Amino acid sequence: MILSHRCEYAVRTALFLAAADRSGYVAVREISAALGIPRPFLSKTVQVLTSAGIFTSMRGPAGGLALARPASQISLKEIVLAVDGAGLFTECVLGLPGCGDRTPCPLHDQWSPARARVHDMFAAATLADTAVRTQAGDFRLALGAL
Amino acid sequence: MILSHRCEYAVRTALFLAAADRSGYVAVREISAALGIPRPFLSKTVQVLTSAGIFTSMRGPAGGLALARPASQISLKEIVLAVDGAGLFTECVLGLPGCGDRTPCPLHDQWSPARARVHDMFAAATLADTAVRTQAGDFRLALGAL
DNA sequence: CCCATACAGGACCTCAAGGTCCGAAACCTC
DNA sequence: GAGGTTTCGGACCTTGAGGTCCTGTATGGG
Numbered sequence: 181m182i183l184s185h186r187c188e189y190a191v192r193t194a195l196f197l198a199a200a201d202r203s204g205y206v207a208v209r210e211i212s213a214a215l216g217i218p219r220p221f222l223s224k225t226v227q228v229l230t231s232a233g234i235f236t237s238m239r240g241p242a243g244g245l246a247l248a249r250p251a252s253q254i255s256l257k258e259i260v261l262a263v264d265g266a267g268l269f270t271e272c273v274l275g276l277p278g279c280g281d282r283t284p285c286p287l288h289d290q291w292s293p294a295r296a297r298v299h300d301m302f303a304a305a306t307l308a309d310t311a312v313r314t315q316a317g318d319f320r321l322a323l324g325a326l
Numbered sequence: 327m328i329l330s331h332r333c334e335y336a337v338r339t340a341l342f343l344a345a346a347d348r349s350g351y352v353a354v355r356e357i358s359a360a361l362g363i364p365r366p367f368l369s370k371t372v373q374v375l376t377s378a379g380i381f382t383s384m385r386g387p388a389g390g391l392a393l394a395r396p397a398s399q400i401s402l403k404e405i406v407l408a409v410d411g412a413g414l415f416t417e418c419v420l421g422l423p424g425c426g427d428r429t430p431c432p433l434h435d436q437w438s439p440a441r442a443r444v445h446d447m448f449a450a451a452t453l454a455d456t457a458v459r460t461q462a463g464d465f466r467l468a469l470g471a472l
Numbered sequence: 473c474c475c476a477t478a479c480a481g482g483a484c485c486t487c488a489a490g491g492t493c494c495g496a497a498a499c500c501t502c
Numbered sequence: 503g504a505g506g507t508t509t510c511g512g513a514c515c516t517t518g519a520g521g522t523c524c525t526g527t528a529t530g531g532g
Contacts, residue, residue: 365522367522386530387526
């Protein structure tokens with residue numbers, strides 16, 4: 181599994197908010213129902229993104245979640261970093277601590293560019309770009325259609 | 327974590343066997359000491375590779391492990407498949423079941439080539455090639471030097 | 473034959489991620 | 503300000519990976 185379950189949920193939730201593109205807040209209850217994610221667990225997950233400054237939240241009636249910035253200024257990499265940390269983009273494929281250009285493992289020279297490719301994909305993808313693809317056509321965020 | 331702990335151990339063990347390149351068998355005890363892997367856990371891990379036909383084993387005095395085929399005919403992909411399964415090479419980055427070219431998730435078009443890049447790296451790397459790099463120079467399989 | 477050696481494999485323990493639940497706090501409407 | 507709605511945040515349960523231990527069984531040497 182390349183991303184943790186929690187991180188998959190976080191990305192899908194962010195894409196949902198970006199694709200919804202409505203003024204005001206979206207309730208966690210609604211997101212959880214639309215995306216098929218257990219509500220209490222989603223609650224915990226969005227707290228991480230809220231404290232990371234990616235989401236904002238409002239309690240009370242008409243409360244809910246919203247993106248803290250325009251979707252075009254939020255990259256998927258940012259979300260992955262907030263939830264899973266930098267491990268995916270920095271760690272040695274063999275799990276050897278301190279593996280790097282100076283003291284490489286036997287796979288470092290091959291793994292390093294492949295890892296960079298994955299990193300660049302997440303860094304280049306903004307919520308706005310990806311959300312457009314969601315609205316455009318046959319793409320989906322949940323088991324069924326969006 | 328891109329590979330499970332178990333899989334990291336499996337790859338390092340295979341590289342150790344390939345780099346040792348001695349006739350006869352190498353004891354699990356020796357590998358566990360050299361690589362800093364808990365012996366009982368390595369035992370279990372090695373059984374998977376043995377039953378997958380990648381290692382052979384021999385009990386009793388002078389027993390131990392050996393590669394079942396020449397190191398040039400064993401790819402790292404084969405080891406990953408045996409231990410972690412095909413998930414790394416096939417699963418959707420958002421964890422959506424059934425994501426594919428027909429019913430893609432919003433990230434499928436970007437993730438698919440990045441995933442292919444990772445796949446190709448593991449498929450192209452043979453134990454022989456990688457072991458040569460281990461013997462050659464400053465590469466390492468354990469926390470310290472090899 | 474007998475015994476030391478080494479893998480095979482089952483039973484068990486530990487721990488963190490995943491998942492659930494409920495009360496507290498904040499907010500809006502009336 | 504009273505009450506309903508919604509997130510916040512702690513406490514708890516479950517599950518599977520990671521890790522340990524012990525007995526069984528095969529092999530080779532004395």
